[in-house]
Amino acid sequence: MKQHRIPAVFMRGGTSKAVVLKRSDLPAEEADWPALFAAILGSPDPHKRQLDGMGGGISSLSKICVIGPSTRPDADIDYTFAQVGVVDETVDFSGNCGNMSSAMGPFAYDEGLVAGPRDGEAVVRIHNTNSGKVIVSRFPVAEGEAEVSGDFAIPGVHGTGAPVALDFLDPSDTFGRGALPSGHPVDRLELSDGRSVRVTMIDAAVPSVFVAAADVGGNTCVHPEEIDADDALMARLEEIRQRASVAMGLTPDRDAAARRIATPKVAMVGPAADYADLSGECHAAATQDLQIRMISAGQAHRAVPITGALALASAALTGETVVAGCVSEGADPLNLRIGTPSGIVTVGATRDPDDGKIASARILRTQRRLMEGQVHVPADRLSPSAPTA
Known part of the structure; x- marks a missing residue:
């Protein structure tokens, strides 16, 4: 052939x-x-x-x-x-x-x-x-x-x-429904297991939905393999992702949301805490401003998708969101330190002083x-x- x-x-x-x-x-x-x-x-x-x-x-x-x-x-x-x-x-x-x-x-x-x-x-x-x-x-x-x-x-x-310095210009509203597609910094989603969870749905760099790990029986200190192995947790996070997709207007129903694997991203967030990354290096709570464990295409990400990190930084800057509730007091929005499975990632976001919108989000990478x-x-x-x- x-x-x-x-x-x-x-x-x-x-x-x-x-x-x-x-x-x-x-x-x-x-x-x-x-x-x-x-x-x-x-x-x-x-x-x-x-x-x-x-x-x-x-x-x-x-x-x-x-x-x-x-x-x-x-x-x-x-x-x-x-x-x-x-x-x-x-x-x-x-x-x-x-x-x-x-x-x-x-x-x-x-x-x-x-x-x-x-x-x-x-x-x-x-x-x-x-x-x-x-x-x-x-x-x-x-x-x-x-x-x-x-x-x-x-x-x-x-x-x-x-x-490589990346500046994501005017990162919000990639799908035409605003930075907060629901119009609220926090919404409640009713899950099939009877849970009512508080989430922040934001469209900045990539449509994303953030939930506090404690509200879904998760833990932002654990390794991705442990998250992947928890079938009940993964099903819960996928249900949140699908329900958020419909609520954000990205898909008409959950069946369509299930087929759309890349967006929205779903992530558990939590406050800074001592943890060991995948290499075994230990990170003290004082070296972080918050933690994240994000799911990407049905698997717990081994670090954090950069668009997801930028969405997180934007949510931290956007009023009374679930993310803002996890951020350490006095954190610098231009240098937000995120605890990920692979270590500490620093991202930043800025507001336009005239209209209050997210003006840009920046991160440094290598290639x-x-x-x-x-x-x-x-x-x-x-x-x-x-x-x-």
Whole structure:
């Protein structure tokens, strides 16, 4: 069986990895993309390993990024993100990946898709087509290539690298229903087990719903594997996610919400507390402002999705939310320290002094190009309209 060959780059962005493709190398019909992307990553795989593809068996390693010319005048490139299911063939385009956003500017620079200095700092304005928002990426370059070596470390990635500063401009209201789609900083959701839980539903960087861990029988100090193994807790969090999806107007009913795996994100939050991260390093409560355990595409995230962290920072800045109730007194909104399974992540958000809206959200990441060449896909996994080469 002939295989389809597509030029591709495999990259790490923050605590995620993805296959990065140019739009010009893909089928013209976007309806052909989902089957192609699932095949590239090796989905569906009931064994949760994606051994027959480039995926890594968990949500943060089951991603596709597509780069093309900008379709709007205030950006340099278009960037489309696809979250691919592991055990099924679901391909969700409804949200962005903040971690992989850090690799998009360097990819475009190294591929010659954007202009920039040969040495110094490159600035790339990225139009994320999933959210309709612009992200400004700033990163060092040397001798015509994006730098990867440096002394900046991020939790969840061993070693250090060159920093990439990401400014998510006007991050709220990615789906046209405002920063608080329900109009309230706190709502109550009635669950099928009889619980009535307080949640904050916010659309900033990515639609998200936050619930206090104590209200759902969870714990923000535990490792992701323990959360994944608690079937009752996972079912409860998925029900919250689905009910929030309907309440936020993202989907018409829970069945549709179940099929939309990328958004809204759902997370448990809690106050700062002593805990040990996945590497065994211990973090004292004084080093944090609050804790988070976020679910991504049906699995407890091993760190935190960056868009989720930015949504958290925005919720902390937005009045009397569930998130604000967990934040330590005196926390700096520009440098909010979040306890995650992989360590402490620092994010920040700012308000527009004139209208009070979230003006921007910022985070620093690292990235690296890992491999380049061609990705191969068996022709029988493709749509009949997709070309083979």
